[in-house]
Amino acid sequence: MQQVFTRAMARNVFLGSAAFFLVIYIVLTTQTWHEIPVRDHAARMSAAVREGKYLVDVNDCQGCHTINGEGSYFAPELDNVYTRRGPDFLRAWIMAQPTGAPGRRQMPNFHLSPTQVDDIVAYLQWLSNVDTNHWPPNIQG
Ligand code: HEC
Structure with a gap:
């Protein structure tokens, strides 16, 4: 059976990865903003x-x-x-x-x-x- 990587598949890989890393980015940014005041006692x-x-x-x-x-x-x-x-x-x-x-x-x-x-x-x-x-x-x- 011939496997074809279609445009729709490429788009889904792109959108899925972008969403995945956006979630990681938001979680780490939130965690950093929460952690800094605890650590620096500003x-x-x-x-x-x-x-x-x-x-x-x-x-x-x-x-x-x-x-x-x-x-x-x-x-x-x-x-x-x-x-x-x-x-x-x-x-x-x-x-x-x-x-x-x-x-x-x-x-x-x-x-x-x-x-x-x-x-x-x-x-x-x-x-x-x-x-x-x-x-x-x-x-x-
Ligand atoms: C032009 C470079 C320069 C600038 C600008 C400078 N320093 Fe220094 N400082 C040195 C050098 C070189 C030494 C190490 C001298 C030695 O060991 O004989 C030193 C050493 C020190 C030490 C002792 C460090 C130790 O481990 O014993 C302190 C404290 C210090 N500086 C504070 C400051 C502060 C505060 C400022 C800003 C107001 C400042 N320095 C700006 C070059 C500079």
Whole structure:
């Protein structure tokens, strides 16, 4: 018996596949929108955390650093830097730049006020509490 793949069959395969993957797309999108607030605790962002995020954005920290792998790989990951270093180190570090240490990459000084530095540290602390499925995979980022 001769098998013929007709136009109607091709159309049905197309429409069936499109409908199938549209359903998967809608389910995964809905699940993602439901999951993000549970994982990032955005509702718990204080005014200081929001200001810190703003300062990190306008000073283009991701021009050199990554946050959850997004950004430049010139300098260490910032998502878990709060866990790695703690608040006192972070405050002192940001204020003390550039170190001028020979042979090391340099970070600029952004001339931030102590309050602005505190806001950035608050944002870095908030970042460290976002559930990223254990990303980055090690404490060094
Ligand atoms: C021009 C590139 C550049 C920019 C922009 C930059 N950094 Fe850095 N940063 C570095 C480099 C390079 C290091 C590592 C220096 C070293 O280890 O001696 C570093 C290190 C750090 C560290 C310590 C990381 C660790 O693991 O010890 C923190 C915290 C940090 N930066 C925060 C920031 C913040 C916040 C901003 C934005 C306000 C910023 N950086 C913008 C280059 C940059």
